[in-house]
């Protein structure tokens with residue numbers, strides 16, 4: 001009986017010591033890491049994955065659209081700020097190419113709602129028409 005009590009006391013003592021030790025550890029200064037031996041970490045060459053939205057992503061019209069700000073407001077298959085390009089394609093025909101190209105350059109609203117499309121004055125007529133041709137090719 002008596003030895004058991006002593007043992008318990010000893011265990012308790014060890015425990016308190018362990019606890020106070022870990023308490024002390026908090027004040028131990030964090031060792032400053034040695035200056036690393038200059039070894040340049042080789043970064044793998046970046047491989048930007050092209051965004052493939054349709055298999056027509058090689059289309060020159062799509063390339064122009066991708067390079068401009070259009071995709072901030074338009075998606076191929078769902079409405080964003082502007083109508084989806086598939087919706088645009090089903091509303092118009094080749095006869096509208098010139099008018100739509102002009103609209104992209106000048107901007108405007110009214111055909112799809114009250115949100116206006118921003119003008120793209122820097123865009124050439126040829127480029128704008130190329131974009132429209134691609135958009136119309138999305139007709140389902």
Ligand code: HEC
Pocket residue numbers: 065068069070071072073074081082083088100103104108109110111112113114115116117118120131132135
């Ligand atoms: C700031 C957002 C925004 C950007 C950027 C934008 N559009 Fe639009 N776009 C719209 C909105 C909104 C409409 C709907 C206008 C309307 O109701 O007549 C629209 C309409 C269109 C239409 C249909 C026009 C019509 O009269 O039916 C085409 C085609 C189009 N956009 C192509 C483009 C192309 C190509 C670009 C890039 C050069 C572009 N958009 C950039 C918002 C945008």
